[in-house]
Amino acid sequence: xxxxxxxxxxRAAGLRVTGPRLAVLSVLADRAHVDVExxxxxxxxxxxxxxxxxxxxxxxxxTAAGLVRRIEPAGxxxxxxxxxxxxxxxxxxxxxxxxxxxDCVVGAAPCLDPSAVAPGxxxxxxxxxxxxxxxxxxxxNRERTTT
Amino acid sequence: xxxxxxxxxxRAAGLRVTGPRLAVLSVLADRAHVDVExxxxxxxxxxxxxxxxxxxxxxxxxTAAGLVRRIEPAGxxxxxxxxxxxxxxxxxxxxxxxxxxxDCVVGAAPCLDPSAVAPGxxxxxxxxxxxxxxxxxxxxNRERTTT
DNA sequence: CCCTTCTCTTGACTCATTCCAGAAAAGCCG
DNA sequence: CGGCTTTTCTGGAATGAGTCAAGAGAAGGG
Numbered sequence: 001x002x003x004x005x006x007x008x009x010x011r012a013a014g015l016r017v018t019g020p021r022l023a024v025l026s027v028l029a030d031r032a033h034v035d036v037e038x039x040x041x042x043x044x045x046x047x048x049x050x051x052x053x054x055x056x057x058x059x060x061x062x063t064a065a066g067l068v069r070r071i072e073p074a075g076x077x078x079x080x081x082x083x084x085x086x087x088x089x090x091x092x093x094x095x096x097x098x099x100x101x102x103d104c105v106v107g108a109a110p111c112l113d114p115s116a117v118a119p120g121x122x123x124x125x126x127x128x129x130x131x132x133x134x135x136x137x138x139x140x141n142r143e144r145t146t147t
Numbered sequence: 148x149x150x151x152x153x154x155x156x157x158r159a160a161g162l163r164v165t166g167p168r169l170a171v172l173s174v175l176a177d178r179a180h181v182d183v184e185x186x187x188x189x190x191x192x193x194x195x196x197x198x199x200x201x202x203x204x205x206x207x208x209x210t211a212a213g214l215v216r217r218i219e220p221a222g223x224x225x226x227x228x229x230x231x232x233x234x235x236x237x238x239x240x241x242x243x244x245x246x247x248x249x250d251c252v253v254g255a256a257p258c259l260d261p262s263a264v265a266p267g268x269x270x271x272x273x274x275x276x277x278x279x280x281x282x283x284x285x286x287x288n289r290e291r292t293t294t
Numbered sequence: 295c296c297c298t299t300c301t302c303t304t305g306a307c308t309c310a311t312t313c314c315a316g317a318a319a320a321g322c323c324g
Numbered sequence: 325c326g327g328c329t330t331t332t333c334t335g336g337a338a339t340g341a342g343t344c345a346a347g348a349g350a351a352g353g354g
Contacts, residue, residue, distance in 0.1 A: 015331095016319090016320055016321075016330095016331065016332075017320080018319080018320075018331095018332070018333080020332085020333075021332095035310095036310075036311085037310090049334095050333085050334090051333065051334050051335070052310095052311090053312090053313095053333070053334070053335080053336095054332075054333050054334075056310095056311070056312080057332070057333075058332090058333095061332090070221075071221070072221035072222065074217075074218070074219035074225075075219065077309085077310060077311090078221075078310080078311090091265065091268055091270065093268070100265045100268070118238065118247045118281070118282075119282070120281065120282030120285070121238055121240070121247070121279055121280070121281050121282065122279045122280045122285055123238065123277045123278070123279035124278060124279050124280075125277070125278040125279070126275060126276070126277050126278075127275070127276045127277075127278060128273060128274070128275050128276075129273070129274045129275075129276075130270045130272070130273050130274075131270070131271060131272040131273075131274060132268055132269045132270035132271050132272070133268070133269045133271075134265065134267065134268050135265075135266070135267030135268065138267070138269055162300095163299095163300065163301070163350090163351055163352080164351080165300095165301065165302080165350075165351075166302095167301085167302075168301090183341080183342085184341095196303095197302085197303095198302065198303050198304070199342090200302075200303070200304080200305095200343090200344095201301080201302050201303075203342070203343080204301070204302075205301090205302095208301090224340085224341060224342090225341085225342090
């Protein structure tokens, strides 16, 4: 059974095993897309205390090690997710800011071919963000408009 | 002759014609992608003074009116561009942060079909950002590595 | 020309994120 | 199992983008 143990996953990534790191890892495992403040408070509850700084450091280390991916939808703070390496994309709700995953339609990265890129530009990733309205925000909007 | 005069374009959008607005408009016309600070200083030079606030207000009003589009590549401040309504995309250089336009491969918005969106989600736009290295950053990188 | 309404100015303030020591802990080595 | 090096965590201050608020000032309609 490969790298199921959180501590092993950290070691495999060349990172030291510490309380905060394990806690952050477990928080990320629970939820799909988490912002720093959510991580911080969850870790805080779990360990009885952490500094904001530690959370940022841990998340940066994880991102650099490829354990988590950092996404940053326009107009909202950074979010972190554990699905990495599969180049999937995101839908963001304009109403409530909810983020959901979308499997990549094409496959490997970059999943799109930028036809007319500036000459010499070497593209390694295509990031796709879909914008729209989630079901509940549509309902809410309609009600408010109709009323 | 349709909306060639800046002042007319403002009026057509239902906005009042003022010094700062005309100045911002001309700054945006000169460059493809501008951040707020660049706009502010250019307008400052042109008019002999503006408040940061006015620049933000003007840009927000323009964005709301559809005169400009606001883009926000992860890790950099907001940029504004005058190409609107043609749903084109962007390449961002990881080295220097330079942004260039890419014509949409597909055509109309949303230019991609999110196959497995959460049920009920109404998508209205697909925003594509290509990440990579521009020609000069590649060269610089190679030199630094080789040396 | 007057009045209403929208726009700018100034200045304080929030929020996310980073920088800066120094103290503490984890790993590695023998 | 100790000692040493390296990395990580703590606390606190600082930066930068962007927003809020209240009042002075201009644009436009009548």
